[in-house]
Amino acid sequence: MPNSILHEEFQAMPYWWEAYKPVTGDLTDVPPTARVAIVGGGYAGLSCAIELADAGIEACVFESAELGAGASTRSGGGVSGGVNIGKSFTGKVTMLEADVLKNILASGYDAFSLIESLIEREKIDCFWEKTGRFVGAWTPNDYAYQERRVATLNANAGSGAFMVPKERQREEMASDYYYGGMVVERSAKLHPALYYKGLLDAARRRKIMLCAKAAVKTITPAGQGWRIVTSRGDIEVGDVVIATNGYTGDATPELKRRLIPLASHIIATEELPPDLAASLIPKKRTLADTKRVLCYYRMSPDGKRMIFGGRARFTQVTPAVSAPILHRFMTDRFPQLKGIRVTHAWTGNVAFTWDALPHTGTLGGMHYALGCNGSGVAMMTYLGRQTARRIIGGSNSTCGFELEDFPDFPLYNGSPNWALPAVGAYYRFRDGLNRTLARFS
């Protein structure tokens, strides 16, 4: 194992936790009753609780671990304006009726507007930078596909998208790795753990009950509402919101089987020599690619480190496994980073859905905000708020992700781990094949 890539101060934890590390808080007692219980204390759960509190509705948030222990403090911090909607983890794109597509892209636009206004309204200091995103084309066919999408994205999601041909790619990144790509100007980046901390502070200002280390075990109908058993006590509530995304478990089996939890992995490098650091992504955008087994990357908020993520494996693996793979992916794109060491490596779960779309709605009377499909910083904040609005009622605003069908898959029970290594290997093979064919065409 090429351990030499690991810095002597290497830590197997998110780089972001240097600024905010998930905490238990004051371990608030579980109250006997509340109007609403929210299961999951990530972006979706907190944003739902904040919207409810502003409408005068008391909610209690249950988090099985520390506050922020889920994906919300672990992401790459790229904020896309809906550009990935409908693309599954296999790279397959969901075919949608024109009016459905229009609605979901409009909601993608709203999701981006919401996070921007929330950060401003709550004065969240999280290195929000609206510097755009460059999505590199893995093959000429991918470039042609991106080209066909530009008009739709601009018309419905106000994306400010345009194509960058291969000859001009070095304006976007110090590498010739892709066949050109697409820029989406209406995209941003932030420090995900500081954004989370900002939402947590906003929740605390509103005196929202936050019960950390309180895993929800069972949820059963009781009278007009629900009885919830948690690891720290029981509660009776009127409404329940499930906001557990990639960590959805056996308390909600019907939702669990509608989600495919997938691991995503990230490394942070040591500080780079200043000239090298400034040269890699000159326009300070976030970068991603069109591969099935995609990579996403950016510079750290201080511009000194590369933060490089991808599906090194589809399952949770240790940094000893993921870090060398991601380091290789990084140096494939930027050979000038060979010899640069890794100071942090971490992993977290995202949730894909069978139609590759995020969902909010009700199932069996429970509300849910689930299925980030890999991009959830803006989207899960938005779905949390939309779920709260449905509970509050009286709003005319529609949400493109409140779809009639939240599909499941025959015989699938929500535990795909036995199949994921083979699926990952197959899609890595398909990526390699497509690239080889592109070279000879």
Ligand SMILES: Cc1cc2nc3c(=O)[nH]c(=O)nc-3n(C[C@H](O)[C@H](O)[C@H](O)COP(=O)(O)OP(=O)(O)OC[C@H]3O[C@@H](n4cnc5c(N)ncnc54)[C@H](O)[C@@H]3O)c2cc1C
């Ligand atoms: C490595 C990685 C990189 C990513 N990069 C990006 C990116 O660059 N851009 C982007 O937009 N998105 C990205 N994402 C996705 C994004 O982070 C998530 O979509 C988002 O944080 C999900 O928020 P959430 O509130 O829905 O879920 P989470 O933040 O995952 O919170 C769900 C919580 O539910 C809790 N929970 C589960 N079951 C129970 C229970 N029974 N009782 C109580 N609590 C429970 C869990 O402990 C967890 O904390 C990335 C994710 C990962 C893991």
